[in-house]
Amino acid sequence: GSGFHSSRRQKYGNVFKTHLLGRPLIRVTGAENVRKILMGEHTLVTTDWPQSTATLLGPNSLANSIGDIHRKRRKVFAKVFSHEALESYLPKIQQVIQDSLRVWSSNPEPINVYRESQRLSFTMAVRVLLGFRVSEEEMRHLFSTFQDFVDNLFSLPIDLPFSGYRKGIRARDALQKSIEKAIREKPLCSQGKDYSDALDVLMGSAKENGTELTMQELKESTIELIFAAFATTASASTSLIMQLLKHPTVLERLREELRVRGLLHNGCLVPGELGLDTIVSLKYLDCVIKEVLRLYTPVSGAYRTAMQTFELDV
Template sequence: MALSALLATFLCTIVLPVLLFLVAVKLWEVYMIRGRDPSCSAPLPPGSMGLPFIGETLQLILQRRKFLRMKREKYGYIYRTHLFGNPTVRVTGADNVRHILLGEHKLVSVQWPASVRTILGSDTLSNVHGALHKSKKKAIMRAFSRDALENYIPVIREEVRAAVQDWLQREVVLVYPEMLRLMFRIAMRILLGFAPEQIKTDEQQLVEAFQEMIKNLFSLPIDVPFSGLYRGLKARNFIHAKIEENIKKKLQESESKNIDALQQLIDNSRKSGEPFSMQAIKESATELLFGGHETTASTATSLIMFLGLNPEVMDRLRQEIMDKEEQGMHLDNLNIEALEQLKYTGCVIKETLRINPPVPGGFRVALKTFELNGFQIPKGWNVIYSICDTHDVAEIFPNKEEFQPERFMTKLTEDPSSRFQYIPFGGGSRMCVGKEFAKVLLKIFLVEVVMQSNWTLLNGPPTMKTGPTVYPVDNLPTKFTSYVRT
């Protein structure tokens, strides 16, 4: 009798809940698969939908690149999952990605997860469509013209030189946090037109708030106290308050000679004849700040890592700079033309972006049901195209695991047939508007840091994580010493 009671208790407290959970998961899977379009004969991609309602979001957040690699190895280049509250198809490989990127407005449309849209705002460049997207993009592109980039060079050099001199005085430098601060200062000055004294006053609070916002950018869309979305919004509101102060100063100026991206957005708003929206400008400024410093900080950190692990690349990079100096290039008077002559330096940046693209992919939504490589992509499902996985499987790159900048000395990525095998800045009409700005900024960074210092990675090769951009888990502790020419 006692044994029967114990068995019944065991069944009720352990076995039954487990069975009910498994049944719920199976019913969830069946329910989500019913979302396929019966008018299309192609099957859904292989994959799994995870737990009810939350899908596989938690696994992605916790495991990031490990999760993505595991899914790709198990299901191939196109698979289904459920992320951030939506059924999703993840797409890898040049041919598949080409269809997505060139299918903008026909097959797919940009749509970031609800948490991203809530925090960054629905009227930002990455979220708007049609004429509004073209108008905003045109305004921002003026801030990234060749003349504008030329004007930014002294500010970039000033900030990088000051940062390197500071690193040389320290026993240990945590590279990733330092890169975030450096690129944040540069973005605040160049993109948002903040004066150096303004940044100095609020820098620490702004950097911390921005990191809190970014950390919670991809979260479950649940706005309750202490949730990721709640914390992200709180941090964003602090940033908006500081940006609003700067916008009001700009509005008081009847005519500004500033060429920063924020000024371009304000001028565009004035000329459009539409009612001025402070909220829309703040959202656009916050998006610029994210795109203009988070991604470059990630890549600058990876540059320090790869050069620290590959001293022969550092030597060749320095030699190129010194050869150009002998040919008349002056480090104290860098310009766009001189930077363009640093071909190997550019290859070091390209190779870094190949292995560690700062943004792992892009989000779209299917506007209609369509077929991709034999699989059905149902209308309304999210589509994520993967940058990091596409680089991992690209056929044009032999010895993919090795850091070999010289591979880019040829024109291999300029061949139309290999166009979508290398996509660090995305592609199509949504290609990163700040691409040329990033190239100039990173080249100046390399020239300054390489010609002023040597460095040693104190922990060796780090473990890399994505959240939402790529960064080293240990923050890359490094010892910098002065470089003396021989």
Template structure:
């Protein structure tokens, strides 16, 4: 609340000094909506309501509406056909342009902040690292890691779901991509710092004590300090870091230096750890609320002799192979339905390069466009009862026509899709194999900005299925 109070004071002063509306060509047929007051626009309402801000406006105005966020006139667009057109127009009509606060927190020369040729070069190199060979190589390590962590959950009287998932997937990202070992106390601090960054990723770029932007920048600097210290402690040279990180940090036109390396580490761990945390949280909640789905998953696993917990199978995790994983049809349905019902990323930010029209509305050059993934997946006319968790919808003949864009589309489609799919499917299997569990809330309440997480302190009791017949 203190931050909102400071923002309000700053807003009032700015309004008195600069009380004028954004200049708009009167001939434009702009979408419905409001731009709010000068400079601030509707940023205060957004920071207070978060996801509800978008839900209310989508319900009122439909797939296209205008607003004003973080100093930029903004149009949020949803609908499967609309988004497919706009993703296809990347670098022609639109260009990636996240809010100033987000770009400054993520840092320069990162995949998120780059665009055009620079982004294309980085993306190509990273895609080579996320090859099927890489995924096959890390498969047994990821499987064993998840097995051991869920065993730990079963040994505890109860666990806090979100912090435990977050700790697990951040650590997995460390080991998979950065080959960086950390003591437990250091991992806990890193987790706290990432949470501070995530909480303040989308805010007004006011770098003064008490403001979220200031807190996020301080957290980022401490993270970089921890990572640099760990690199030196591990005695890694620039030539010994994993290829995926080197390719992320270096392009033909840039020098490879410590600042670039540390920004690359922070971005890679954030993207791999936070988004999989959000998806795994939703897996836990969805299976707890839908015992029918859990039973059906276990039936499918039993048909390929995968239901036996690893400790009863002499820990022969080699029985679970990438080839077997790809043949589990209902598992794939549960995976897709998890990402459809609760996408880890609710929208993508773009800058309009050239004025164009969509559904009869003018989308002006220089404005920000937000491609609404969440609204598209929740309101697609082809989806029956879109707010229900129903994996069977992916078995229907026309399932390929459903609005499903959790990784985006086009040139900026998430390069880590294969890794996310591998990790989440293995996580679902381990839950089915190893434990039964109950949650502290029968219907967990989630907030979805910037990624899904529990509104309350959601806890769970996990009991091993060992020796159960």
């Protein structure tokens, strides 16, 4: 965990040797060191996930791609998060968030913010980004299965009964089965739909770039999209809520910015759809989010393999 790495960094400095999931590695911290590694992608280093992560995400995932294949897949994925695409997702995202907040506020019991943020992120990914129409019961089952998948994504790659790795494989297979069913039903569910979801954009972008995604590629890409929208978003949301509760003056200044923009009245959000340009114009909100991400980054690290010998500042 973070405590382990912090104690080792204090003892050994920004660069030190350790082991993770049965493999030796070098832990690197420090802004200049990290910048050098990230800027040296494909020349100094290349992506290399732990075996369990690579297997569970699948060979067709963007995370497991390198070189030209990575560039082509990244080009296909780029349209999923373009300005136009994000604008089309916003009304549905707004609706899902408002529904969730109503449930939170009506609950007399204390809220487990991280758990509920995970549930909210998952619901947005499944219903908004992917456009799957599933019942509440199916959603709960998918959420539970996805939790098993994520919990065992970084596990010892030992395929034995009751091992975390085997649990992850079972969860992945169950997810892929449900996703394939939802994808095959999608043309029927999409009739009369007034927006394009991320899966629509992904398939359209692939065609524009002269490729057709196979069902297996779609399933792996879908799980990767959910994963990308799941843990990091929930972690960042929880950190944001926690810090706003600790800093009421910041919260009040945020409310004032919303009031000035005509988005808040008498403590309640003004009905109506938000536009992406409106969100971008909320400068103080942008600063608050960036500061939370700086202090409480939701990503603890990334994995790379050295392609050649190079030096770092220790």
